[in-house]
Amino acid sequence: MAKKKPKAKKAKEPRVRKPLFVLNSQQKLIFGSFMVLSGILLFIAFLSFIFTGEADQSVLSELPSRAVETENWASQTGAWLSDFFIQRGFGLSAFIFSGLVFLSGIFTLLDLKKAKLIQHWFWGTLIALWISTLFGFFGHKNDLLSGTIGFEVNTFIQAFIGKIGTILLLLFGLITYVAIRFKVTPERLINAFKKVKKDFKSDLNDAKNDVVPFDNNLSREAEYIKTALDLDKDTPKPKPEPPVETKEQPQVILDTTDELPAEPTGETALEIEVPQQEDDEEDIAMEVGQIVEEKSETDNLSDKLVADFGLFDPTLELGNFKFPPLDLLKKYSIEGIKIDQDELEEKKNRIVETLNNYKIGIQSIKATIGPTVTLYEIVPDAGVRISKIKNLEDDIALSLAALGIRIIAPIPGKGTIGIEVPNKNSTIVSMRSVIASQKFQKSEMELPIALGKTISNETFVVDLAKMPHLLMAGATGQGKSVGLNAVLTSLLYKKHPAEVKFVLVDPKKVELTLFNKIERHYLAKLPDSADAIITDNTKVINTLNSLCIEMDNRYEMLKNAFCRNIAEYNVKFKARKLNPNDGHAYLPYIVLVVDEFADLIMTAGKEVETPIARLAQLARAIGIHLIIATQRPSVNVITGIIKANFPARIAFRVTSKIDSRTILDGSGADQLIGRGDMLYTQGNDLIRIQCAFVDTPEVEKITEFIGSQKAYPDAYLLPEYVGEEGGTNLDIDISERDKLFREAAEIIVVAQQGSASLLQRKLKLGYNRAGRIIDQLEAAGIVGGFEGSKARQVMVTDLASLDALLENEGQ
Numbered sequence: 001m002a003k004k005k006p007k008a009k010k011a012k013e014p015r016v017r018k019p020l021f022v023l024n025s026q027q028k029l030i031f032g033s034f035m036v037l038s039g040i041l042l043f044i045a046f047l048s049f050i051f052t053g054e055a056d057q058s059v060l061s062e063l064p065s066r067a068v069e070t071e072n073w074a075s076q077t078g079a080w081l082s083d084f085f086i087q088r089g090f091g092l093s094a095f096i097f098s099g100l101v102f103l104s105g106i107f108t109l110l111d112l113k114k115a116k117l118i119q120h121w122f123w124g125t126l127i128a129l130w131i132s133t134l135f136g137f138f139g140h141k142n143d144l145l146s147g148t149i150g151f152e153v154n155t156f157i158q159a160f161i162g163k164i165g166t167i168l169l170l171l172f173g174l175i176t177y178v179a180i181r182f183k184v185t186p187e188r189l190i191n192a193f194k195k196v197k198k199d200f201k202s203d204l205n206d207a208k209n210d211v212v213p214f215d216n217n218l219s220r221e222a223e224y225i226k227t228a229l230d231l232d233k234d235t236p237k238p239k240p241e242p243p244v245e246t247k248e249q250p251q252v253i254l255d256t257t258d259e260l261p262a263e264p265t266g267e268t269a270l271e272i273e274v275p276q277q278e279d280d281e282e283d284i285a286m287e288v289g290q291i292v293e294e295k296s297e298t299d300n301l302s303d304k305l306v307a308d309f310g311l312f313d314p315t316l317e318l319g320n321f322k323f324p325p326l327d328l329l330k331k332y333s334i335e336g337i338k339i340d341q342d343e344l345e346e347k348k349n350r351i352v353e354t355l356n357n358y359k360i361g362i363q364s365i366k367a368t369i370g371p372t373v374t375l376y377e378i379v380p381d382a383g384v385r386i387s388k389i390k391n392l393e394d395d396i397a398l399s400l401a402a403l404g405i406r407i408i409a410p411i412p413g414k415g416t417i418g419i420e421v422p423n424k425n426s427t428i429v430s431m432r433s434v435i436a437s438q439k440f441q442k443s444e445m446e447l448p449i450a451l452g453k454t455i456s457n458e459t460f461v462v463d464l465a466k467m468p469h470l471l472m473a474g475a476t477g478q479g480k481s482v483g484l485n486a487v488l489t490s491l492l493y494k495k496h497p498a499e500v501k502f503v504l505v506d507p508k509k510v511e512l513t514l515f516n517k518i519e520r521h522y523l524a525k526l527p528d529s530a531d532a533i534i535t536d537n538t539k540v541i542n543t544l545n546s547l548c549i550e551m552d553n554r555y556e557m558l559k560n561a562f563c564r565n566i567a568e569y570n571v572k573f574k575a576r577k578l579n580p581n582d583g584h585a586y587l588p589y590i591v592l593v594v595d596e597f598a599d600l601i602m603t604a605g606k607e608v609e610t611p612i613a614r615l616a617q618l619a620r621a622i623g624i625h626l627i628i629a630t631q632r633p634s635v636n637v638i639t640g641i642i643k644a645n646f647p648a649r650i651a652f653r654v655t656s657k658i659d660s661r662t663i664l665d666g667s668g669a670d671q672l673i674g675r676g677d678m679l680y681t682q683g684n685d686l687i688r689i690q691c692a693f694v695d696t697p698e699v700e701k702i703t704e705f706i707g708s709q710k711a712y713p714d715a716y717l718l719p720e721y722v723g724e725e726g727g728t729n730l731d732i733d734i735s736e737r738d739k740l741f742r743e744a745a746e747i748i749v750v751a752q753q754g755s756a757s758l759l760q761r762k763l764k765l766g767y768n769r770a771g772r773i774i775d776q777l778e779a780a781g782i783v784g785g786f787e788g789s790k791a792r793q794v795m796v797t798d799l800a801s802l803d804a805l806l807e808n809e810g811q
């Protein structure tokens with residue numbers, strides 16, 4: 001079945017006709033210019049033939065010979081060609097051929113459409129034939145006019161239909177030519193005639209008006225118009241309105257009448273009457289006022305900016321950034337599904353047998369072979385209870401002696417019952433194959449992720465931005481880390497560093513280290529942290545809270561820009577409608593990845609759960625998306641509040657039905673076979689997917705490729721967040737003081753001004769950190785207490801006293 005598919009497809013493919021010869025650019029130049037020059041040469045030769053043809057007549061039979069001298073301006077070749085085309089060919093209409101040769105050269109040089117050129121040749125040849133026949137009729141004594149062809153054709157026609165018949169035939173030929181070539185119809189002709197008549201009438205009226213200028217009313221009107229024009233002289237005049245009755249209008253209507261029956265009725269008849277109304281003498285001319293498009297100030301400014309600089313390009317700073325090539329990903333020898341007919345038959349028989357043993361008859365059975373499992377879709381006999389088959393899951397598993405059998409009863413939307421049976425030899429779905437797939441390459445999604453292949457071997461691509469957050473769970477060693485790498489790899493292959501940033505949390509410390517290499521391209525971090533990848537739990541809390549601040553900031557920016565989501569905001573920013581001086585900036589998507597969430601929840605509990613839940617609830621619109629993976633899908637890890645906000649879930653194999661229920665709200669994940677076999681749900685159906693496999697060396701190669709390119713000066717900085725541990729209590733402890741404490745103290749003493757904003761400016765700190773240092777300075781007795789809006793009093797007068805104070809403190 002599956003084998004036949006590609007064959008059928010092949011048969012249906014339209015046969016592409018290859019062009020007979022295709023010229024490259026150089027050949028086009030050479031061939032094109034040759035044709036252009038040949039056209040010119042022919043023209044010169046033909047022109048000369050009119051004057052010298054007779055003189056050269058006698059030597060034509062001796063050509064070609066160096067001894068012979070010809071009068072033609074193009075010498076022997078010219079004489080011979082002219083004789084061939086004019087004398088023995090078409091007469092004077094041979095000039096048309098010199099034009100056609102010239103035109104062919106131009107078409108080749110400019111690479112214009114060949115079909116058009118062929119049309120020119122066709123119509124050109126026809127008109128040449130017609131003209132030469134016409135000349136043959138009137139000037140049959142002069143070969144120069146008609147050429148042999150014109151003469152012969154004439155003689156031939158006249159022999160059958162006589163002179164009058166020939167004239168009529170020529171006329172008919174002309175009408176046919178004009179009708180087809182210039183698409184002339186009787187209606188068009190009538191219409192053109194009416195238009196001329198109307199123009200003539202209005203000209204006549206104008207002339208009459210000019211002749212009687214002293215008619216009272218008219219003169220007053222003319223005077224009024226004149227004054228208006230005078231007043232208007234300085235102001236720019238609007239363009240004259242296009243006349244209501246446009247050229248095309250009658251044509252469109254007449255074109256429709258072409259296809260109408262002889263006696264048009266109903267609506268169409270009405271349409272035909274429109275041009276007749278135009279003919280009415282009492283028709284009142286109507287002028288349509290120009291529609292004024294009012295533009296706001298910002299629109300004008302942004303339009304001008306866009307006209308001057310083009311749309312804002314966020315990728316410009318790393319304009320030469322190259323996306324990783326496909327070759328960095330491995331090809332696998334066991335890739336591609338191989339059909340084992342015997343295995344299929346055997347399994348089918350066992351399923352049928354087992355069901356028959358329980359008195360369940362089957363009407364039909366169909367197999368779809370996937371990378372790891374084969375889906376047998378059965379239609380049971382009428383009257384069989386579905387639950388009966390569902391209960392036979394274990395019996396079927398026993399008879400097939402296979403792990404991981406899943407029964408889907410019924411398959412939603414299909415009216416069949418599905419039995420998924422693992423293949424004896426599973427195939428690897430390589431990351432390369434899914435990344436190279438059309439579906440991924442051509443996807444227009446915001447954050448496309450190629451997860452793997454479905455049971456029908458289709459690449460499965462989803463948009464993380466639509467999910468909007470993803471929960472991944474599965475027992476250890478079942479493919480979670482590979483799944484996370486597949487997600488990250490997909491984004492690296494599709495998104496520029498300016499468009500997406502990752503916040504990586506890796507409590508296991510080893511899973512995501514490879515991504516360190518792309519820190520300055522793709523990672524985001526807290527301002528004063530050394531590593532972008534977070535392995536320490538306290539730092540996770542700070543980062544999550546910092547993301548909450550980023551979320552609030554982004555919402556504020558969206559509100560000020562009157563946008564509902566990040567996509568709208570970025571479009572507006574790119575169109576230069578948002579001023580960076582007002583705090584606006586291009587917003588990259590932020591993807592937070594937590595590998596091993598259980599560990600976090602166990603150690604930090606509510607402190608982690610609260611910001612995660614907040615982000616999950618609110619962050620979708622402003623482009624922050626969460627991917628959370630866990631080995632332990634128990635209810636105290638995946639709590640109700642987390643579950644409620646993560647509609648998209650991936651389950652790798654788990655050990656118990658309870659775990660499966662925690663992740664998917666149903667069983668199924670316990671029946672998977674591991675090694676990347678997974679179930680995906682986005683709130684409704686479960687889809688079985690074989691996860692794409694990406695190995696550590698592949699990830700290393702990709703990160704190395706990206707890491708070796710020009711980067712931003714630093715990772716994307718998240719807003720500063722100081723946790724409760726940074727509060728005043730700890731500050732009293734000298735060892736807990738900020739690294740910049742001494743420097744800050746010196747600045748304050750020199751300036752004699754105890755303000756946090758001074759520190760912010762001088763030390764380039766965030767508000768929170770500067771405030772914390774001020775608190776520490778207060779605890780150390782360097783500045784006084786808080787005095788509302790006034791700066792704090794500085795207690796130390798000079799640097800020497802400061803040194804003395806701090807030294808005493810250390811003792």
Ligand SMILES: Nc1ncnc2c1ncn2[C@@H]1O[C@H](COP(=O)(O)OP(=O)(O)OP(=O)(O)O)[C@@H](O)[C@H]1O
Pocket residue numbers: 428429474475476477478479480481482483631675676677690691692693694
């Ligand atoms: N999609 C896949 N295709 C083929 N093999 C896979 C796939 N995913 C995982 N495997 C196999 O399973 C092994 C374990 O995968 P992985 O390290 O991702 O598991 P894990 O769930 O992250 O485990 P842990 O939780 O202990 O980190 C891999 O080394 C690989 O051999």
